[in-house]
Amino acid sequence: MSLSLSKVYVHITFSTKYRQNLIDSTIESRLHEYIGGICKSLECNPIKVGGFTDHVHVLCILSKKITQVSLLEEIKKQSSLWIKKQGEQYHNFYWQRGYGIFSVNPSEIKVVENYISNQHEHHSRKSFQDEYIAFLNKYNIEYDEKYIWE
Template sequence: MGQSLVQNYIHIVFSTKYREDLIFPPYEQELHAYIGGVCKELECPVLIVGGYTNHIHILCMLSKKVALMTLVQKIKAHSSKWIKTKDKSLANFFWQDGYGAFSVNPREVNVVISYIKNQHEHHRKKDFKEEYRAFLTKYIVDYNEDYVWD
């Protein structure tokens, strides 16, 4: 086979450090766009970036040239540095150390896009910890509660 063909849809989720509520307008949409730009630079086209006051959801195509760990590290490093320049109140903005990344069936992409679009409405009923635990359960991820939230 002479050609490498890859189609990996990845749903990435991570929160601000200690799940602090730091992501608000007017910087929320700018942050989402900035993260989309970082992904594009790494040849990981974004389908949608969204989230809530204390976390981010990214649905993108994982490039055949970039390791997932590298993608997430670069998104966090660049976006954290960028957002700190936006306002003095964001000088102590940091992302949590870990992340969740879940493969998405191509037939489920529109469901995930809709889910990410409706984060503000969704989080009127469920906090980030409940949401994240639900993902871990859905994707049958073995985890230790003591280490998930550090």
């Protein structure tokens, strides 16, 4: 085959360090736009970026030119530097070290998009910790809970 083709949808989620509620309404939408821009610059077409006060979700197409870990490193590094420049109250902003990245069936893209769009409503009933554990269980990922939270 002379042509390399790829279309891998991924759903990424990670939280602020210690799940602190640091993503306030002042920066939330700009942060999501900024993260989408990072994805775009890495040729990982962003479909939807959203989240809540203590975490973000990114739905994008993973470029065939970048590894998962490189994508996450760049999103976290660049967005953390950006947030710290948004005001004194954000100077101590950090992301958690870990992350979750999950494959998405193309037929489920709209479901995941809607899920990310409705984070504020969703988290009026469920914490990020419960949400994340549900993802790990859905994808049959083995974990030790004492190592996933920092």
